[in-house]
Amino acid sequence: MNRRVAAVAVLSVGVLVAGCGNGSSSSTPEFSVGSTPPPAVASIPTDSARIDDAVRQLPDLARKMLQSTGVPGMAIAVVHDGKTVYTGGFGVKDNRRPDSSVDADTVFQIASLSKAVSATVVAGRAGTQGIDWTMPVAAGVDSFTLADPYVSTHVTVADMFSHRSGLPDHAGDDLEVIGYDRAEILRRLRYLPLVPLRTEELYTNFGLTAAAQAVANKAGKDWETLSAETIFGPLGMSSSSMRYADYLSRTNRALLHAKVDGKFAPLAQRDADAQAPAGGVSASVNDLAKWMTMVLDDGKYQGRQIVSSDALLAAMTPQMALPSGRADFRPSATGFGFNISSDPSGRTMLNHSGAFTTGAATNYQIVPGMNLGIVVLTNGAPVGAAEAVAKDFTDLAQYGRLTADWFAQFQQLIDPTNAPEGELVGKKPPANAAAAKPxxxxxxxxxxxxxxxxxxxxxxxxxxxxxxxxxxxxxxxxxxxxxxxxxxxxxxxxxxxxxxxxxxxxxxxxxxxxxxxxxxxxxxxxxxxxx
Structure with a gap:
């Protein structure tokens, strides 16, 4: 996934900016500097009419976002009080084909939204075969070794899912990009330096993948099958998979679109099998609506307990504080595959972004206190569109108005992560360059x-x-x-x-x-x- 984009989902800004977010309707007054912010108390009542109005505004929000950003396609689902109350698709699956319309059954690669899905797989196996959040990774992955022998034997599934193992930021991603498979990447993590265990949040796709692999090995199944049997099958998520081959087999699938020179184009594919637990899920919003419904009902779906409520609650409990870089940000933290923050209303927000530089950007926002959730999937490289639509919706659902220009806020965070890297970017060889050797x-x-x-x-x-x-x-x-x-x-x-x-x-x-x-x-x- 694109470096550090996952953290932007927890944005809760104390400083409010002039203007309203993209796609606000005429019935929603603009929120400007000097306005009174929503009261920071937890007792704001849920207003079903306000939620209904927010749902009605979603198509306009989505269309305006696609028009203003050039993102090719978007799909959205909303769940409330145990029901899917909205699904919709906008734009196209392939911007070379104007007839390739996105709908609610279009399958997207969801990137790091996979982490929360994987957390529910672990929660679904908790209490069986010695599996729980406190299980050492070494108990499930033979010869698992990191640079520090103590960490090698003591780092747990919980540590890896909350990014506090001490592995460097995005450890192993560079091995994946040059073609190593999952087993070899996990073996080579031992050569990377560590910061002290449980002292710092450093985002690692392959740390989480190591933990998921340990769980799968203890269960006696491969991770992809375990996910299907634990979550996708019981929830009826028939279009969802952890296998890239399954995504390629879908006739109704959205292509990735990278952004180069200001334009989106389907330039590359992204096989994320090596880090499937962290970024390899493909799904439709219709499927993810079922998953959000289960999450909001303490692990139950249609009256059946799919995952342990206690293990699920642990996944959604703050574990490590996320750095904000700004004194006026509201506190946020990582759980086990979930990010947790609070809104000015006092309500807890669960969220996560996903992103592929090669052309995916996704976001969900879950508001447990309102029994409400939204997921937004796009097939364009990250620009803040998915996050802004989701955040606009939760603003409208809570307050009946937008509290900030969320697209501008997310752009400020995401744009630097998309910047070219390298000391020589923008530089030409010197006029008096020394000749190369033979x-x-x-x-x-x-x-x-x-x-x-x-x-x-x-x-x-x-x-x-x-x-x-x-x-x-x-x-x-x-x-x-x-x-x-x-x-x-x-x-x-x-x-x-x-x-x-x-x-x-x-x-x-x-x-x-x-x-x-x-x-x-x-x-x-x-x-x-x-x-």
Missing amino acids: LNTYAGTYANQYFGPLTIKADGTKLTLSIGPKNQTYDLSHFDGDTFTFIPRGETANPGTISQVKFTVTGDTSPSVWVEFFDRNKQGTFTRSAP
Whole structure:
């Protein structure tokens, strides 16, 4: 998932901005600076008429959002008091095909909304076969090892689902993008440095995946089957799956659309099988409405207890505070796959965003005190559209008006996460650039324990870099002296990112090479292992 986008769902801003959010109807007065904010008390009564009016405004909110952002398609579902009270689809599944309309049965890749779904899978198995939130990951994954022996044996399912294991931010995502499978990524996590256990929230898809794998192994099933048997089957979520192949098999599916140079286009696919528990679910809003109904009813659906109410409550209980970066933000925290925050009304909000740089952005907002939930799925790279529509709706449902321009607020948080990365972004080779050495000086095989081998080949007048089990290959461009560059691709590479490749040279050979794109966790230096 796009780096740090998941945290934006917990936005609760104390400073209110002028104007109303996108898509407000004429019946909803604008909220401007100087207006009196909603009272910060928990006793504001639920007004069913206000909720009904918010539902009526949803189509207008969605259409205006798509029009203003260019996001190709959107699907929405709302549940209230145990019923699905609204589903709708807007825009298109493929913006090259105007006839490919989205509907409530269109299957989307939901990215990190998968984490909350996976939490309910764990809650559904709690109390059986030794499975619970306090179970050590090592009890389910043989030879599970991290950099610290104590953490290796003591880190729990709860620690991984609340991102407090000590693993670095987005640990393992860089291994996935070059083609390693789940088992190998989990094995290589041992080479990453740790911060002290349970001291800091650092978002990790593969930490959570390790915990889910441990649960599946204890249950004696693969994770994908366990999810289907525990949640998807009992809830009748017939279009939902943790397998990418199942998503590809759906005839009514939304394609991913990346955003490049201000325009959305279906440029790439995203196989998230390696991190399926953290980001690999595909589903329709009709299916997710059933899931939200179960969550709101303490784990019951149509009178049947699907998951343990106690284990579910633990998942929705604050575990680690989320940093806001601003003194005027309302407090927020992570649970086990759920984010928890409070609204000025005093009500608890459960939420999470999901995002693929390659072209998905999703959000749900659940308000337990109102027995209300909304899920918004889109097939465009994250720009804040899904979050803004969901937040506009919960404002209208609670207060009958918008309390902020939510799209602008989310843009402020999301735009920096989409920015190109690399020290040389926007720079050209110097006019007096030093010449490169003969290309055979750099050619050879290099390696480190985390990424494995990296091969540099000299072919005539150019160099190529290849890495990973799928031999992902990049053309290198000379920049200056022994420094080259390439354009990364894949889920961890924002559009416009440029990576340096710096060779050290001793005599007529290069003993090591540093690759900027692979150095996020200080693992970017590779040592020559063969000519």
